[in-house]
Amino acid sequence: MANLRGRKVRGGESTAFALGFSDKMKSVAGAMAVLALATTGTVVVQSQTTPAAYAQDAGPAEEAANSNEPIVADAIANGYIKSATGMTNAKSTLSGRAFIDDGYGFSPTDGGQQAVPEGTKVYMQWIDKDGAVSPVYVAQTTDKLGGSNISQAGPGAYAFDLREPWVDHHGKEHTYTASTNQYYRLWIDPFVDERNGFTVYPFRQVGGFFPGAYRNSMGANQQGAWNTIGTNMQRTAVLMQADRDVPYMHKPKGEWIEDRTPTVPNQSVSPKMKGHVGGKVWHETTDARLNGPNDNGDVPANGMFVVMSVLTEEGAGAYAAAVDTLPEAQQLAAAKKLLEEHPEYIAATVRSKIDADGRYSVKFPEGTLTKQTKQYLYAHVETADGRIPSGYSAWRIPLFNSPKNNGTRNPAPIAAANPVQNPMWYNVNFALVPRHDVKLDITNFNMTDKPADAGDTAELNVTGPFPVTPNKIVWKKNNGEIVKTCDVASAADANACTFTVPDDAKTGDIYTAQFVTGDNTVLAADSFTVVVPVVLPFGSVEEKYDEFDALSVLPKQPDNVVKGAEPTYKVEGLPEGLEFDEKTGKITGTPTKPGTSEVVVTRDVKVTTKEEVPVLDEEGNPVYVNPDAPEDERVVKTKTIDVEDVQHDRIPTLLTVTDTPLKAGVVGEDYKHKVVPTGFEDHPHELKIKDGSLAVEGLPEGLKFDPNTGEITGTPAAEVEASEKEPNVTVTYTLIDYNGTEYKITDRAPLPISADVKTTVDDSGVKPVDPTNDEQDTGIVVT
Known part of the structure; x- marks a missing residue:
């Protein structure tokens, strides 16, 4: 077994040590604007049921999480919403109307604006509470819901069906529920209105103001848009403005x-x-x-x-x-x-x-x-x-x-x-x-299959044109702490604002890059997550694995656990020969094959969180602080309630099983063997044997190990019995990764020596042969 030495686990109360992956790839959620987080592996999943129609292993949202193509999520076209009532009640939707500005009001139900043409594409993207940026979704407007021009289902209506979550690297399902600190943005690409020949451009967004900017789903002054937390966001709007060259x-x-x-x-x-x-x-x-x-x-x-x-x-x-x-x-x-x-x-x-x-x-x-x-x-x-x-x-x-x-x-x-x-x-x-077209993409890491490790540097691809207002790139950790800011006067400035993941980063951390203009208006964003796997104690082939408390790598259990709720634990991906004992929480057994495995330890437990929600009357309509004000000036009254969620902790770990196979010897015959430990070749941190650390002890009589050549040489003098179950040689060495972290390893290996079996010839010169009735090969072939 290995005597482990190395870095301590970041953020946990574990005696294990940390090591990270170093995967890089193009980002999943490149910001496609017309204008553009959980610690120690902790993630929060809304406690809700996914509709049966979407309960599948790899739905469109999961597949599109690794694509830059927008996800078609049209709640009207797929029949999920069929009326204004559906816009009010349909769960996990965002709905509204799209207009051409005609100088009238800004509210989606003012009744004075002209709808965009039938079938106009509307795009939507959102940022979850932890800072994770979603893929881009697309729906089309319609005039066919039958609503009047003062109805939220009137001409130019659109609705996004967001029931199907997208899943990040840690297994967290991100579902839009119109909750506090879930930010959304809406936009329509500029187009020529064939009804009059004018080119129209993004002008204003409801809720919010700046076109294409991210807007908190919860909050006052939504200009007529409002949300029901856990249900939907409704009465949003996208306003376009015609080219003014007349x-x-x-x-x-x-x-x-x-x-x-x-x-x-x-x-x-x-x-x-x-x-x-x-x-x-x-x-x-x-x-x-x-x-x-x-x-x-x-x-x-x-x-x-x-x-x-x-x-x-x-x-x-x-x-x-x-x-x-x-x-x-x-x-x-x-x-x-x-x-x-x-x-x-x-x-x-x-x-x-x-x-x-x-x-x-x-x-x-x-x-x-x-x-x-x-x-x-x-x-x-x-x-x-x-x-x-x-x-x-x-x-x-x-x-x-x-x-x-x-x-x-x-x-x-x-x-x-x-x-x-x-x-x-x-x-x-x-x-x-100003008309601008900001796109921001983290090119080498993402939220799904390409997490970053401590020490990795995230790179940006930011393109414009940019607004003429003051601009900057802001990097945030877990949607809270600002960890880096760069003033931006050009694309070169923006792309130079790379970010290096700090050494104290933890698995589950999310870093979000934002393009911010003016008064902290976010026009584009992208995010990636961090995986710093815990290195479990090394094992050795056919050596009993020291019982290891797998639950020790998890963060402290939260204080807001629902009374009477018991956590459930899983350990997946263990090497052959090892198993997880759910009663004791320990990994036990005897590994049988060398290699490095990613072992994932998870815990799910019900917790109580607080949400700010709108106050509704008996008919389900929002209650306003100032009900007599014009619609786009009303402020929704809110209250704080307890909501039951499931907290999902997922800690990736690495468990490496080593082995040092040695060839058998024969008494009296010259022996030469290169000692080559194995099992760590595919380790993500490029483990190598430290120079001068390889040592071999317990060799049979007549053999010796030369540390300069790494070879065992000599002539065995006596017969020795040894097997995988009863090894006789101890091989020790130190592994070192590319960061200089060291791990001391011990392998026990068999080197059996068999007796000298020589053929005896008598004075006649004829080799004696034992009598047999078996057919013999004469060595003569007749064709």
Whole structure:
């Protein structure tokens, strides 16, 4: 048996020692954004039953965990959800609606937004409480559930069926249950809306704000979205915004007026603001929840331009008659027709540069901005080369109107006028939502078949374009402790932010890389887990294995065990000849073959955890703290309850059985044998025999071991009986891994010496032969 020496187990109260795997591979959950943890092996699994239709050995979620292809999880297409009632009650689902922004409200049941086309693909990804990032899921929108435009099942409805869990390396099943600290994100790829030819881009997410950002499933200010913990997330939404490049809303570019006058300061009171429109423009970085955004430490849009047009008084009158009198759904087409037929109705288009503080002032030609025409403006923001970002303003759709249009949904503070300097406007603000495409992938480790070991370095592949707001890469441990942060100004900066797993890492630790922009808004994420296997005492072939307490490698039993619950234990993967005694918790037996085995020790025990859940009325609807507020401003009342879960502890270990086979000898015959211990060749830490450590004792008379050559040589002098059951030679050596950790090993091996059996020939020179009746081979072959 081995006398083990080496590193102590990390994080356990065990006398065994730690050794780790070093597998590397492309990540499972590469972040596919349009814009982008448990210690000592401890994992928590929700106590729930998987539907029979999904109870299979390797379902789509498990298979896709090793793929970058999205998992089709369409709860409407597969029949799991058939109505608004299903969206309310169906377990492990996330549902909502997708819209094209038309300047209306942001709630999924406001009733004013236009649905995206039938069959639009919606993508979803989520982060579990422990920081594990899921695969990407996809569903398609439909208008066929029959709901009205104020129903959560109305046109543009989508629903994700997330009942089937994905399984990580440690055997933990990750199931989305809309619980606290389960974060989700939603997105739709940009597309051309064939109904009008506009290209549409991600604009806003409900719940949350920043498009494609991760949002906690539980929390206040969800903008109308809400969750039932353990059941589902519902009334989410994805809002797209049409390309703002609409030439008919301005004069031809050759007729634009370049306003090079300095930005007017103190615009609310300055007499210079007469005939001007001014405000501030910024890149929105705050993950706001209510109404429109505000300038709260955001990044000024320095160097960009505001382009603004005003109608003539004749044009304002014609516009009021031809457009303002129509229902909202018909106004866009009417405005386009009127202005293409009468471009002369546009009095002026002025382009004004935004200063370093994000402020601007547009100076219109004398007499064009009047008390009447100031109500008929149109504006957008553009870069120096004419690219137009998405954003919040009074002109989210191409219509001439007052800067007060949309009210509190505009960037705060909302527009106002000083009657002393009238006609004028100040606080005509723009909050930009930059278009970007962040993807983040941990390339060499993942959550499933390629865990990392202590000392391994995780590498990133991060691509853009990135937001113009401040960006950084943040590495988190177990979804809590920040272990590394790198400021990012380029893809090179992001990809240089590698992370080396520390020496004190434990099996089950999860490290998550996040691409964070602005006010800690997470746009992309990926994760990997750690396996630092416990090295169990070495065994030797046909030597009784010293009884080892397998349960000693497990972490301390949790304090929140359900009263009366008894843990269950398993030990799987033991070498041939060894077994686990469930009564004593010990590994016993006699190994029969050399080799290294991964032995997994598990414990399952019921525990009680606390969850924050929404308060529901008798009909199952959420109770609000402020029920009289507009829907997208209501805050759901919550309470804390006890929830019964199953805590699953899984500790991988390594058990190596060694052997040193020796060839038999014969009395009086020269003997030569190279001593080659075996059983550790495939060890993941590349074990080798330490130079000078190999020793052999108990050799038969006439033989000796040369440590310089590693050979046993000599001439046996006497017969010796030995077998696997009764070995006579002791071989000792020290194994050393690539980290320099040493293990002292002892093998007992048989080296039998048989008697000298020589043929005797008498004086006649004829070899004597014992009489026999058996047929003999003459050695002559006749053909």
